[in-house]
Amino acid sequence: MIRRKWTVREIALGVAFLAALMGILTFYVWYQTESVRLGMEIARRRGDILALKEEIQKLQIRKTFLLAPERVEKIAREELGLVDPKPEEIIYGRRAVSH
DSSP states (O other): OOOOOOOHHHHHHHHHHHHHHHHHHHHHHHHHHHHHHHHHHHHHHHHHHHHHHHHHHHHHHHHHHHTOHHHHHHHHHHTSOOOOOOGGGOOOOOOOOOO
């Protein structure tokens, strides 16, 4: 049996083909890995967004409670000792007249 010898050109084409194939496979694996990583990152960020929305809702409820007029008036009267002004203590300002 006679064995055929490879030419330099055939070897170069074979190496180039294998290099191209390896490059394509490497890119494909990287692409799939990156897709999975980004999917996980998106899921995590969505979870963060939901947690922040819940926190905002809790803070808005707390704000509503803290700014309730009845609560503010109670603190003003009991803790700060404020009272309603007497009628003679009320000063009404005049509107500025433009000429």
